[in-house]
Every structure is written in C-alpha cells, then in structure tokens.
Amino acid sequence: MTLYERMCRCLHDHYPQGPIYIAFSGGLDSTVLLVLAARLAAEQDRKLCALHVHHGLQAAADAWPAHCLRLAGSLGVPCRILPVKVATGARISTEAAARDARYAALAAELPAGAALLTGHHLDDQVETLLLALKRGAGIAGLAAMPECRALGQGIQIRPLLAHSRNELEAFAAEQTLNWVEDPSNADNRFDRNFLRNEIVPRLLKQWPAFSRTASRSAALCAEQLELSQALAEEDMSVLQNTAKGLSIAGLETFSTARRNNVLRYWLSEQGMLLSRSQLAVAWQELALAREDADPVLNIGEKTLRRYQGYLYVPALEHEPVAVPVLQPEQWQDLGVGRLCLSWGRELVAVRADIAPEKLHIAFGVTGLRACPAGRSGSRPLKKLWQEYGIPPWQRPRVPLLMHEDKLVAALGVFICDDYLARPDESGWQIQYQR
Known part of the structure; x- marks a missing residue:
C-alpha cells in the first residue's frame, strides 16, 4: 500500500470529513505528510491548514518559519506560525518541555472535533517502545503511540505510522522535496537521538524486520491495555462511591494484579500517576493503615x-x-460551582414563603444543626457530614444555603425538612452545578 493510499484509509477510518490541520516542522516527515494531505484535501474538497511551532531554542530554527510559509504557500496551503516559550532549567528536560509546549500550542489551535495530523512513522514507534523499556514502563508505555488519540477539543492522527523513514525518504526523492534538518538531531545526549543514531541502525542491520516486529509488540500491548482499562472501568463501577472514593474493602477482595490495575486506572482518572513502588507504598501505608489514622500521600x-x-x-x-x-432566576458563581434559584415545582425547591433576598451562601459555618428532609429530629452538622460520608477536607467547600442564621440546604447533599416545598407546591427550585 502506498503512502497516499495508507493516508486515505487512515482518515477514512478515523476522520472521514472535516478540516485537517498538519503539525508542520519543515522536516522530512512533516513535509511528506503535508504534500500527501494537500492532495487529499484537494481531491476531497476539505480545508487544510499547516501549523508550525517555533520553539526559539536554537539560532538555526529562526529560518524555519519562512521555509514553512514558502513550502505551504507553493502547495496552496495556509500556514500559521505558533511561537512558544519552552521552560528551561537544571532539572528540566528540554526535550520533554519542548514537546509539552508544542502540543499545548497545537491543541489550542484545534476547533472542536477537528483533527491534527502528525508525521510520526515506524522508526519513531520503535524509538518510543525502546524508551518505554528503558523506563521500565508497563503496558501503557509499551503500547507506544496509537494511530489516533484525543487531543484538546479534537483528535491527533498519525497516518504514516506503518511506514519507515526509508519509505518517506524515497517518496521525498521522487517528488524532489526540500526540507530542513534540525542540527540537534545529531546530539546523542538526548535519549531519542542516541537510539535513532546509534542503536536502531545496528538492530536493523542485524534484524532487518526489527521495526515491524517491535511495532507488532506495541500493537499487542495496546490491545492488552484496552482490555485492562475495560476491566478497570467495570471494577470502578462497583468500588466507587458517589464522591469518587474507592472502596478499600472491595479492593482487598481482588488479586494483587487486579487491585493494582483498577488503582492505577482510578488514580490516572484523578490526574495522579504513581510508579510501581509508590503504588505499593500507597496500599501498605495508606489503605492498610490502622483505622484511627489519618494517612496522607503527596x-x-x-x-x-x-x-x-x-x-x-x-x-x-x-x-x-x-x-x-x-x-433569583440567574446563575451565580460560588467558586466551587454555580447556583440558580428559579420558580417552579419540578426540582427540589425551597418553600414559597421564603423570600430569596433573605437567602445567602456561606461556607464553613460551625455550630449548625439540621434535620434533612425525610428524617426526624435535628442533628449537629458535623455528625451529618459523617453520616453522608463527606470527607473532612471537602466540608469547608460545600456551599451552605442559609436563611439568616438557619441552614436551608447543604448544596449537593441535602435540604432541610423545615424549608422543603411539598410535592404539590411551587417554590424556589435549587439548581446547583459543581
């Protein structure tokens, strides 16, 4: 299958219609990609735009935006230059910081639902897999780069992932294309460059099919990752409470492998990535700590x-x-969410005789008592927090709807029985969005 045929099939599978954006560095890979995408856009009457991220990290790069504008213009493709500032420092990986800045800039340019095409190829996939092995990564890392993934409001597609750099070079020679060479690609102090320049060529000399067999391993890991995530989602549906807490008792019934699988997935959903050793510490010193302890892991x-x-x-x-x-009748910002009081009887509502201008929102009020609707007798709010399973660190962030110095409702938790409008009565409906 030719490069163009593969691109057409890839976009047919992942993004059959809509505007296309190209991450265009001006190098070999993205130049081939842009030429192919320009042909596809013309044949399918689709909008196409090239995006060049200018990192400003080396003097040679200052000439690249002009090159990209000329080449894109010769193909009739608009090109936007995106300057970024890359974080630098003694403990900062310039490679990683530049990548983060680049993807942030590219994602910000994507309209909702649009696709960004990048020129990653088979050799890049092998390098990514070897880097994951070097880090001791699990199947998420060994799955390497997927052909399609979410990015910002849209998606990222890698239509050249099944083709080697040699194939791209052959196409570029056939089309007499010109591209820029990044001098930093020769610097073997960077891990990826060391693999690209020193290790992968030796592997391919010894085993010519190494790139494709390694890519097959990555694809198999991707399948296993999909299965492990599906299992984790199934387990989370049983273990997770309404406050997104994960049941320790439920986790204790699982095998170590299944427990770690759902823990990793749940933690990643919360934006927390733990190493294998950190996960072991979290389980032993946090989950299994004595009942009266208040353990914390930062x-x-x-x-x-x-x-x-x-x-x-x-x-x-x-x-x-x-x-x-x-x-009343307008949304008001509470910092932790927003609230609107509207007249009606469809939602949980405050009694009609309570004037809305007499109501206010407070946080962290102490000494309150309340009788939630459907219960008898009042209890201290501190006891009610415990009964409703509201963790201590969340309590000061629960909006308290107050009528003078009396509690009307703890938004998102309960409304007090004395203030609740009856089912056949209209009142001030409480609409609260976290």
Whole structure:
C-alpha cells in the first residue's frame, strides 16, 4: 500500500470529513505528510491548514518559519506560525518541555472535533517502545503511540505510522522535496537521538524486520491495555462511591494484579500517576493503615487520602465564594460551582414563603444543626457530614444555603425538612452545578 493510499484509509477510518490541520516542522516527515494531505484535501474538497511551532531554542530554527510559509504557500496551503516559550532549567528536560509546549500550542489551535495530523512513522514507534523499556514502563508505555488519540477539543492522527523513514525518504526523492534538518538531531545526549543514531541502525542491520516486529509488540500491548482499562472501568463501577472514593474493602477482595490495575486506572482518572513502588507504598501505608489514622500521600500537587474505608484524591479547586445576596432566576458563581434559584415545582425547591433576598451562601459555618428532609429530629452538622460520608477536607467547600442564621440546604447533599416545598407546591427550585 502506498503512502497516499495508507493516508486515505487512515482518515477514512478515523476522520472521514472535516478540516485537517498538519503539525508542520519543515522536516522530512512533516513535509511528506503535508504534500500527501494537500492532495487529499484537494481531491476531497476539505480545508487544510499547516501549523508550525517555533520553539526559539536554537539560532538555526529562526529560518524555519519562512521555509514553512514558502513550502505551504507553493502547495496552496495556509500556514500559521505558533511561537512558544519552552521552560528551561537544571532539572528540566528540554526535550520533554519542548514537546509539552508544542502540543499545548497545537491543541489550542484545534476547533472542536477537528483533527491534527502528525508525521510520526515506524522508526519513531520503535524509538518510543525502546524508551518505554528503558523506563521500565508497563503496558501503557509499551503500547507506544496509537494511530489516533484525543487531543484538546479534537483528535491527533498519525497516518504514516506503518511506514519507515526509508519509505518517506524515497517518496521525498521522487517528488524532489526540500526540507530542513534540525542540527540537534545529531546530539546523542538526548535519549531519542542516541537510539535513532546509534542503536536502531545496528538492530536493523542485524534484524532487518526489527521495526515491524517491535511495532507488532506495541500493537499487542495496546490491545492488552484496552482490555485492562475495560476491566478497570467495570471494577470502578462497583468500588466507587458517589464522591469518587474507592472502596478499600472491595479492593482487598481482588488479586494483587487486579487491585493494582483498577488503582492505577482510578488514580490516572484523578490526574495522579504513581510508579510501581509508590503504588505499593500507597496500599501498605495508606489503605492498610490502622483505622484511627489519618494517612496522607503527596505526589506532586496531588494528594491521596483515606476516609471511612475509601480512598480519595481531593480535587484542586478554586476557592469558595460566599454570596451575601442571591439573585433569583440567574446563575451565580460560588467558586466551587454555580447556583440558580428559579420558580417552579419540578426540582427540589425551597418553600414559597421564603423570600430569596433573605437567602445567602456561606461556607464553613460551625455550630449548625439540621434535620434533612425525610428524617426526624435535628442533628449537629458535623455528625451529618459523617453520616453522608463527606470527607473532612471537602466540608469547608460545600456551599451552605442559609436563611439568616438557619441552614436551608447543604448544596449537593441535602435540604432541610423545615424549608422543603411539598410535592404539590411551587417554590424556589435549587439548581446547583459543581
């Protein structure tokens, strides 16, 4: 199958219609990709735009934007230059920082549902797999680069992933294409360059089919990753409570492998990535700590905690915003969410005789008592937090709807019986979005 045929099939499978964006560095890979995409866009009458990220890390790169504009223009393709600032420092990987800045800039340019095409090829896939082995990665890392993945509001597609650099070079020679060479690609201090320049050529000399067999291994790992994620989602549906806590008792019934699988997946969903050793520490010192302990594990900006037999990763949220006067029929920002009081009887509502201008939002009020709807007798709010399973770190962030100094509702948790409109009565409906 030719490069163009493969591209057509790839887009047919993942993105049959809509505008196409190209990550265009000006190098061999993205130049071949742009030429192929220009042909496809013309034949299918689709919009095409090239995006060149200018990192500004080396003097040679200053000439690349002009080259990209000329080449894209010769193909009738608009090209946008995206300058970025790359973080540098003694403990910062310039390679990783540049990649993060590049993808952030590219993702920001994608309209909702649009596709970004990148020129990754078979040799890149092998390098990614070897780097994952070097890090001691699990199947998520060994699955290497997928052909299609989510990116920003759209998706990223790698239509050249089944073709080697040699095939791209042959196409470029046939089309007499010109491209830029990045001088930093010769610097073997970078891990990927070392593999590309020193290791992979020797592997291919010894085993010419190595790239394709290694890519097959990555594809098999990707299949296993899909299965493990499906199992984790199934387990989470049983183990997770409404506050996104994960049941320790439920985890204890699993084998070590199944427990670690769902833990990794749940933690990644919360934006927390743990190494194998960190996961072992989390289980032994946090999940299995004595019942009266309040253990905490900090990983970067995230925190793993335990409460009432559940594991939690408290969300990093905006500060709560107290609202001294509520305005009916309009949304008001509470920092941790937003609230609208509207007249009607379809939702949970406050009694009609309570004037909305007498209501306000407060946070962290102490000494309150309340009787939630459907219950008899009032209890201290502190006891109710425990009964409803609200962890201590979440309680100061629960918006309290107050009528003067009386609690009307803990938004998202309960409404007090004394203030609840009856089913056949209209009242001020509470619409709260976290």
